[in-house]
Amino acid sequence: MSNRRTFVKMAALAAAGWSLSRPLAAQMARPRVVVVGGGFGGATVAKYLKLWGGNVDVTLVDRASSHYACILSNLVITGALPISRIQLGYQSLKTNRGVEVLQGEALTVDPVARELTVQVGSGRQTLPYDRLVLSPGVEFTPPVGRYDPVLTPHAWKAGPQTLLLRDRLRAMTANQTFILTIPKSPYRCPPGPYERACAVADYLKRRKRGARVLVLDANAGIQAEPRNFGNAFAGIYKDVLTYVPDSTILSVDSDTGVLVTTQGSFTGDVVNIIPEHRAGQLVIDTGLANDPTGRWAVVDPLTYASVAEPDIHVLGDSQGTGQPKSGHMANSQAKVCADAIIRAFNGETPDPAPVTSSACFSPITSSTASWLTASFQYDPATRTMKRVDASFAEASRPTSDGMQQMFQWADNIFADSFA
Amino acid sequence: MPTDRRSQGRGLRPCLPLVALLAALAGSPASAQSTPPSGRLLAAQCAQCHGTNGRAVGGFESIAGMKANDLYKSLLEMSRRRPENIMDLQARAYTPAQLRLIAEYLATLPRARD
Ligand SMILES: Cc1cc2nc3c(=O)[nH]c(=O)nc-3n(C[C@H](O)[C@H](O)[C@H](O)COP(=O)(O)OP(=O)(O)OC[C@H]3O[C@@H](n4cnc5c(N)ncnc54)[C@H](O)[C@@H]3O)c2cc1C
Numbered sequence: 001m002s003n004r005r006t007f008v009k010m011a012a013l014a015a016a017g018w019s020l021s022r023p024l025a026a027q028m029a030r031p032r033v034v035v036v037g038g039g040f041g042g043a044t045v046a047k048y049l050k051l052w053g054g055n056v057d058v059t060l061v062d063r064a065s066s067h068y069a070c071i072l073s074n075l076v077i078t079g080a081l082p083i084s085r086i087q088l089g090y091q092s093l094k095t096n097r098g099v100e101v102l103q104g105e106a107l108t109v110d111p112v113a114r115e116l117t118v119q120v121g122s123g124r125q126t127l128p129y130d131r132l133v134l135s136p137g138v139e140f141t142p143p144v145g146r147y148d149p150v151l152t153p154h155a156w157k158a159g160p161q162t163l164l165l166r167d168r169l170r171a172m173t174a175n176q177t178f179i180l181t182i183p184k185s186p187y188r189c190p191p192g193p194y195e196r197a198c199a200v201a202d203y204l205k206r207r208k209r210g211a212r213v214l215v216l217d218a219n220a221g222i223q224a225e226p227r228n229f230g231n232a233f234a235g236i237y238k239d240v241l242t243y244v245p246d247s248t249i250l251s252v253d254s255d256t257g258v259l260v261t262t263q264g265s266f267t268g269d270v271v272n273i274i275p276e277h278r279a280g281q282l283v284i285d286t287g288l289a290n291d292p293t294g295r296w297a298v299v300d301p302l303t304y305a306s307v308a309e310p311d312i313h314v315l316g317d318s319q320g321t322g323q324p325k326s327g328h329m330a331n332s333q334a335k336v337c338a339d340a341i342i343r344a345f346n347g348e349t350p351d352p353a354p355v356t357s358s359a360c361f362s363p364i365t366s367s368t369a370s371w372l373t374a375s376f377q378y379d380p381a382t383r384t385m386k387r388v389d390a391s392f393a394e395a396s397r398p399t400s401d402g403m404q405q406m407f408q409w410a411d412n413i414f415a416d417s418f419a
Numbered sequence: 420m421p422t423d424r425r426s427q428g429r430g431l432r433p434c435l436p437l438v439a440l441l442a443a444l445a446g447s448p449a450s451a452q453s454t455p456p457s458g459r460l461l462a463a464q465c466a467q468c469h470g471t472n473g474r475a476v477g478g479f480e481s482i483a484g485m486k487a488n489d490l491y492k493s494l495l496e497m498s499r500r501r502p503e504n505i506m507d508l509q510a511r512a513y514t515p516a517q518l519r520l521i522a523e524y525l526a527t528l529p530r531a532r533d
Binding site: 047048051052328331332335336339342343346348351353354355356357359371373375376377388390391392393395404405407408409411412413415416419 | 454477
């Protein structure tokens, strides 16, 4: 399709009296960006490249025909919301924004030829790019042992996994135990696991007499909103929830529901293991997960270009700038990245002072929610995004207003990323 | 899918000014617009709650087309009062100069219909 566009443009130029040698004709091609991952980072960068970039060709590649947001997914698990509430399609990006959407599995990147190979149905397609943006989210490192994510779902990527955990929770009977394991930071959505613990505790308290939640946290303490979650754990949920910090999983048996941890062995009727995270597989396979842990991509936070491959940008959960891994943050970074790519196509340098932010709303009970927010400014001295401490806080307490704002925020961020 | 654009892609970067010039001469907007309006990128960070281009899809206020001075003053006030809500914290993310850029950019956008 871009061949045709290029041809039309060349024909127009020829008609206008330009005689074009091949190299010149080649340079008239519209700049082409390929984006892998139609989640919060990828959808937003594709949209804003079209919104701001004018004549940039953008192809968005995702393995699925629509994206299931993790945002609000804990409420799908408890049955409070239908799964359709978090299903986000690509139709508006196609028709309203002019993004080409290709459903397929991105397999390999050739950074020298600047081509991405995608498995589409039973065939393969090669997409040439001027810039490639990778926002594939996270990959999980399976725990040691007989681990099976169907028997012990993570529900940390939304979609079928969300429904699996919903059904397991629903099928629980009185006096049973739900175990939730939290991986070492960094993982996506710092408050997310504690939010899930509250959502499950609230559900069990109301629906399953005598059932309990056991939270096994590999970290030394609550990683986000310690006041609100700490109060909830020690207060309204103290009879149904036990929180065990410093409990790293040593081995798992998904068949029996037995977990061996540094704090002893535990058995659950429903076991919700959130495994350790790393960058999306394509980022790793392309050699871009080059931070000291080998798990995340080192990027320039003015552009999100990989320091290893300047034509490849990595944003969202896969990047390793130390900013929190959240959908709000992925959306925020995507705008910085889109702006920088467009400037680069115009021969300009990136904006020297970008700001990014993150916001998470967490239901604490079925009628109240808290929030957490933090923003980041670029620090030229260290070339990093530095948290603006005055902008960092959790809600003073969960409120019903917070719950209302959570849905309003979700509607807006869903639309700002996908519509 | 085309696979024959490799050499074209490779040639793109160093020659961009030429592309822009040619495009301009040919009367085509082919490559690019000029420097993005200042404030646009900063203001885009409001959109997660206040909607793309400042037009909220519901709930939060639409902020497109507000008077620059009014918006600047209220942003400044939010950044200085005792923080009560999430917006008071978000406003603290920016310097006063950045808040002004945001307000001035949003003021240029067409006002959302209610
Ligand atoms: C329970 C829970 C609650 C959360 N709540 C919040 C919240 O309140 N606020 C918030 O801001 N964030 C929240 N998050 C975090 C948020 O979901 C992630 O941080 C965000 O989705 C990251 O965006 P991303 O673009 O990096 O990845 P994703 O949004 O995960 O998108 C990745 C996409 O890439 C696709 N993909 C990956 N590899 C390939 C490939 N090789 N080929 C083709 N397609 C591929 C996937 O199909 C997917 O669609 C929550 C997360 C969880 C788990």
